[in-house]
Amino acid sequence: xxxxxxAPGSIEERIVAVLRDCYDPEIPVNIFELGLVYDIExxxxxxxxxxxxLTSPTCPVAESLPHEVAQQIRRRVEGLADVQxxxxxxxxxxxxxxxxxxxxxxxxx
Numbered sequence: 079x080x081x082x083x084x085a086p087g088s089i090e091e092r093i094v095a096v097l098r099d100c101y102d103p104e105i106p107v108n109i110f111e112l113g114l115v116y117d118i119e120x121x122x123x124x125x126x127x128x129x130x131x132l133t134s135p136t137c138p139v140a141e142s143l144p145h146e147v148a149q150q151i152r153r154r155v156e157g158l159a160d161v162q163x164x165x166x167x168x169x170x171x172x173x174x175x176x177x178x179x180x181x182x183x184x185x186x187x
Contacts, residue, residue: 080115089120092155093128100147102132102139107183109147113175116166124159126151131171140165 084090097110109115109130117129128147132140144163151161173186181187 080110080118084118089124089126089155089157090118093118093120093126093151093161096151096154097128097147100143100150102137102143104138105133105184107176107180109143111177111180111183112171113177113180114171120158124157126155126158126161128161128163129166130163131166133171135167 080094084094094110097115098108100109101107102109102112102114105112112133114132115128115130117127119127119129121127128151130144130147132143137143144165148161148163151163152158155161173181176184176186178187
């Protein structure tokens with residue numbers, strides 16, 4: 079999970095707002111609060127790179143979710159030239175990466 083704040087109104091903050099609307103269909107918590115998003119980078123040429131993971135390499139939405147995330151960001155974040163979503167498996171995701179709000183929502187607190 080990202081452990082830094084972004085400037086109010088920044089492209090990064092607007093990307094986070096979109097990520098909070100993206101869900102793994104099997105889990106009723108957004109991918110940002112689940113801790114699936116490891117990094118957000120916005121470069122000088124207005125290209126963004128999202129580094130994320132999934133709960134498991136065998137996740138049923140492994141092929142579709144990253145494309146959906148990129149599509150939502152392209153559609154909803156003005157000021158970006160393009161976005162790339164990279165799925166990584168290191169470090170492996172675990173429940174400790176979830177925000178307290180996500181754990182509460184899932185009855186883990």
